[in-house]
Amino acid sequence: MNQLNDLYEPNWENTANKLMEYHVEALFVHDQHSRLLTINENLGPTVPAPAFFLGRTIDGKAVCRFRYDVADKTATRLQELSLEEPSISEFPAKPKYFAEYMALLHGQQYTMGPCYFVPRKVTPSLQVKSLTRENAANWLPHDFEWLIRELDVSQPCVALVHQNRAVSICRSVRITNFAHEAGIETLKEYRGNGFAPAVVAAWAIAVRKLGCLPLYSTLAENHSSQSVASKLGLAYYGSNFTIA
Structure with a gap:
């Protein structure tokens, strides 16, 4: 039996922070300092990663990552704010410090969306x-x-x-x-x-x-995927x- 599944699946509620780490590592290529480089694409042109990633979790912890070119002072402040984000129990509205994050990075565009884990009990109802x-x-x-x-x-x-x-x-x-x-x-x-x-x-x-x-995972506006x-x-x- 796979050790990863044995370790995390029985009490996945208690490992939301670890799942969020797996999520961000799957989404983006990182450098040796865990700074974001590019989107983790197997095909097509290289696309730069976003300047900032924030993963809020149900266990009250947040996973924070920054692109390689974000100034250290800015990254430190973003990290400080992320530690004050409250825990969440369902797909929420914008982060508590949304305005501060946008101002620090002079942000023009943002995305957000819910993240899910597929439990072992889930089985297909149709033949594929x-x-x-x-x-x-x-x-x-x-x-x-x-x-x-x-x-x-x-x-x-x-x-x-x-x-x-x-x-x-x-x-x-x-x-x-x-x-x-x-x-x-x-x-x-x-x-x-x-x-x-x-x-x-x-x-x-x-x-x-x-x-x-x-x-x-999906985007906030993608209601069909959430369904x-x-x-x-x-x-x-x-x-x-x-x-x-």
């Missing part, structure tokens, strides 16, 4: 297929053809196939040795049929077989906030 480069051409014409070139670096990848056509997929889009972040795509005409929850559940099982933890989390009963452990 694992996708690899060898079999993908059978089910990915037209709608998901773009995915074929990404399959080697987006594993595990699973799909719900309807009439010999992949209509909903879930794959690993941010990967570390300890955790994978889910990426979901469902064709518009097939949404609302329970397909997305099924592929997320199957994907999580595949991630566990690799000895890693399955994580799921998937609710339908699956995913475990909410905190909220992320970034300033570009």
Whole structure:
């Protein structure tokens, strides 16, 4: 049995801070000083990381990271403020010190969203297929053809196939040795049929077989993704906030 799952899963509520650390490490490439460098993309051009990441958790602790070019004095003040952020029990509004964070970094844009852990009890309600480069051409014409070139670096990848056509997929889009972040795509005409929850559940099982933890996060405005989390009963452990 995998030691990571044994250590963290039975009492995941007490390890929200650790899950948030796994989350930020999956999202971004760090330097030797734990400063943010780039977004952790397997394909495509290199994209700079945001200037500031704040992960508030249900255990009252916050995970704070800064881009490599943020001045030390500014980083110190951001860290001090983050330590005063209150604990959260559900996806909340803006951080307590939102205005101060934005002012310190002269921020123009920000993002925020809920973070979830996929418990072991979550299982797919529908049959899905694992996708690899060898079999993908059978089910990915037209709608998901773009995915074929990404399959080697987006594993595990699973799909719900309807009439010999992949209509909903879930794959690993941010990967570390300890955790994978889910990426979901469902064709518009097939949404609302329970397909997305099924592929997320199957994907999580595949991630566990690799000895890693399955994580799921989304943006505040993405209500459909939050609905998937609710339908699956995913475990909410905190909220992320970034300033570009």
